[in-house]
Amino acid sequence: MKITGMNQAMGVYQAQSSPSKIQKRSFSSQSKDTLSLSNTAKEYQIALQALSQTPDIRKEKVDAIKESIQSGTYNVTGKEVADKLVKQFLDVKG
Numbered sequence: 001m002k003i004t005g006m007n008q009a010m011g012v013y014q015a016q017s018s019p020s021k022i023q024k025r026s027f028s029s030q031s032k033d034t035l036s037l038s039n040t041a042k043e044y045q046i047a048l049q050a051l052s053q054t055p056d057i058r059k060e061k062v063d064a065i066k067e068s069i070q071s072g073t074y075n076v077t078g079k080e081v082a083d084k085l086v087k088q089f090l091d092v093k094g
Helices: 006-017 039-052 059-071 078-093
Strands: none
């Protein structure tokens, strides 16, 4: 098998990869990157800050329930539990 035109292909390759033919870009040191946040992103940031300052457990409510359990006055029916479960499921799905 004879390959012809190899010299021409090499000439094109060398012309493209030659440093004198490559255009050089100059970057000015005065250009600065900027960042701007959308209003939605700013609102998320505010919400996350407020959430990080909110305790995970509502101590007053937990203490009230503990006290009512210990005193024997905490009564929850099965219907109340089922209603809450259904409501929570529908809120998540809907």
